[in-house]
Amino acid sequence: MxxxxxxxxxxxxxxxxxxxxxxxxxxxxxxxxxxxxxxxxxxxxxxxxxxxxxxxxxxxxxxxxxxxxxxxxxxKAPQTDVWQRPGRHQPVGLLTRLRPPAPPAIGAATLGAVLATALLSALLLGDGLGPNLLIVAVPATLGAFFAARSAGRRLRPWTAVWAVGGLALLAIPALREAGWPVFLAVVSALALGSLALHGSRSWPGVLLGSLGLFPSAAAGVRWGWHGVRDRADDSRGRVRTVVRSTAVAVVLLVVFGALFASADAAFADLLGNLTPDVSVGDSPWRLFLFVLGLVGALAAAYSAAAPVRWDGITVRPGKARNRAEWALPLIVLNLLFAAFIALQLVVLLGGYDKVLEETGLLPAEYARQGFWQLLWATVLTLIVIALALRWAPRGGPGDRTLVRSVLGTLCVLTLVVVASALRRMDLYVDAFGLTRLRISVAAVELWLGVVLVLILAAGVFGARLLPRAIAVSAAAGVLAFGLISPDGLIAQQNVERYGSHRTIDIDYLKGLSADAVPALDELPEPLRSCALENFQRDLADLDAPWYSSSWGEVRARDILEEHPVQSHEVDCYRLGTKSDGREGHEGESSYDPY
Structure with a gap:
């Protein structure tokens, strides 16, 4: 064996x-x-x-x-991808790598806030923008707060800054009737809200984190659907109780509201102004707004519970250059800026008339010729600074001192260029009047100056807060731009200019928004009626509810009801461009395409 x-x-x-x-x-x-x-x-x-x-x-x-x-x-099927290079793993999706694990199930408070946002969107947003946008944003903000708290996230100071700033920007539609500052305010509010949800702090984080809630839209809808389904399976009795209670409350409100409205005309008028006017013909549009509000609120809540960490994207610095190679082009640029600024100082100190004599230009032409070039010079300087920081030498303290000295000098010289550009715009506006384009580019130039000041501060105190500081400055600029009422400021400047130059472009002023009515109301007759006739006709035909009417529109309607427009059989265009037989400004035409 x-x-x-x-x-x-x-x-x-x-x-x-x-x-x-x-x-x-x-x-x-x-x-x-x-x-x-x-x-x-x-x-x-x-x-x-x-x-x-x-x-x-x-x-x-x-x-x-x-x-x-x-x-x-x-x-047999291959175990690995035959097209994949050996020794490499298949790439993981960017959002999968940057997003934390799935958040906990959606809570009852978050669900209630999401549904309130959807209902308010369907009821209030169909008639235009006004206080309704801020009303809709409140429950959406609460839903994001509840979702973040259930996921264990705490309210940090910068999150509060972004959230409060976004809500403040949504007050612009409630104050101003002009569409262009309202559009800027709404876009900026969405960007700040996205930053509040994602909590970004680096350059890639601030830039990508402000793009909105698009990466969380589909995931938020799935998250909300799973939460509703699980909650309905676990508590069918409570769901039926809530539905019954809501139905009874709605019936009681409708019955007794109709009785009180028929008993008192004042109460009926108040109730008619407060309740939204919903018709069957608006059903598709209202349904779209409901879905939009629902998806947006779910995406905001999901982002608050499981934000995309855009700060995880790192940008490698460029190859460091030696001192001579890096500093020589920038020093030459600084010398060019210094020569230009020296000439500007000579002009400002007494050579202005001599320059105009030698060039043969009128003051307004000289101003217009230089402003746009100086604006582009400021923008290109910021690009040069960003590229210079990417390839700056990084050997030690001596290199840091060189970088701060060269770039700091460039920033200071560029600030003088910004001041020169704003001075030229002031001359330009004095000659031709203020318009939307002129006030917009002047505001942009002023904000670029603020950015240069922030870069100088970052060179002294460190650049850790620079991305968020620039984002705050942009949002603050948009908020201030809306609060000053640009259309009202344009009308006010042109009315004051009429008192000194006796010229005014009535045809242009008639195209402004209702925010310009208080300033145009100060014009003498018949200019006042020529400037306000379109506003009176448009406001009389417009019957918007309170939640979609801005304060500027309400104020303009009150002014025109108190002092109606008078009928004058005159040519308003000729009256506005050549009043009292005078020309525009020392032989210049009052029309300018810019």
Whole structure:
């Protein structure tokens, strides 16, 4: 037995004998089929002494072992991607890498705030923008707060700054009727709200984190659907109770509200002004607004619970240059700026008339010729500073001192260029009057000056807060731009200019928004009626509810109701451009395309 065992163990597993032994062993396990004599019997010894007979090939059983292939190797599916380079893993999605794990199930408070946002969007946003946008934003903000708290996120100071700033910007539609500052305010409010949800602080984080809630829209809808489904499965009785209570409350409000409205005309008027006017014809539009509010609120809540960490995107610094290679172009640029500024100082100190004499330009033409070039010079300087910081030398304290000195000098010189550009715009406006384009580019130039000041401060105190500081300055600029009422400021400047120059472009002023009515109301007749006739007609035809009417529109309607426009059979265009037989400004035409 010992010899037989040693022979069996010394055979290779792939030999025919081993396969036969396996077959015989399997057959021996069945009683009554070719079973060998017991060990120690003569039959057993005789069988052991006989040579092995050649057996017919048999099909191996299913459990014969892993060495028996079931499928040819060339037919098997590859375990890895054949197109993938060896030694590399398949890339993970960017959002998957930057987003934390899935948040907890949506809570009841978050669900209620989301539904309130959707309902208010459908009821209030269909008639235009006004205080309704701020009303809709409040429950959406609460829903994001509840979702963040359930996910364990705490309210940080910068989050509060972004949230409060976004809500403040949404007050602009409630104050101003002009569409262009309202558009800037709404876009800026969405950007600040996105920053509040994502909590970004780096350059990539601030830039990408302010783009909105698009990465969370689909995930937020799935998250809300799963939460509603699970909650309905666990608490069917409570859901039915809430539905019944809501239905009873709505019936009571409708019945008793109708009775009180029919009993008192003043109450009926108040109720009609407060309740939204919903008609069957507006159903598709209201449904779209409901879906938009629902998806937006869910995306905001999901972003608050599981924000995309845009700060995880890192931008590698450029290759550091040596001092001479890096500093020489910037020093030459600083010398060019210094020469230009020296000439500007000479002009400002008394050579202005001489320059106009030599160039043959009028003051307004000289101002217009230089402002746009100086604006582009400021923008390009900021680009140069960003690229210079990317390739700046980073060897030690000496390199840092060189970078701060060269770029700090460039920032200071650029600030003087900004002041020169604003001075030229002032001359330009004095000659031709203030317009929307002129006040817009002047505001942009002023904000670029603020950015330069922030860059100078970052060079002294560190650049850790620079991305967020620039974002705050942009939002504050948009907020201030809306609060000063640009259309009202344009009208006021042109009215004051009429008092000194006796010229005014009535045709242009008639195209402003209702925010300009208080300033235009100060014009003498018949200019006043010529400037306000379009406003009176438009406001009389417009019957907007309170929640979609701005304060500027309400104030203009009150002014025109108190002092209606008078009918004058005069040519208002000729009256506005050549009043009292005078020309525009020292021989210049009062029309200018800019």
């Amino acid at each position: 010992s010899d037989q065992s040693s022979d069996a163990s010394s055979r290779p597993a792939s030999s025919p004998e081993s396969g036969d032994d396996a077959v015989h062993t399997a057959s021996d396990a069945v009683p009554g089929r070719g079973s060998e004599p017991p060990a120690g019997s003569p039959g057993r010894a005789k069988a052991a002494g006989k040579p092995a007979r050649a057996s017919t090939p048999t099909v191996p059983p299913q459990d014969a072992g892993p060495d028996v292939p079931k499928v040819p190797a060339y037919l």
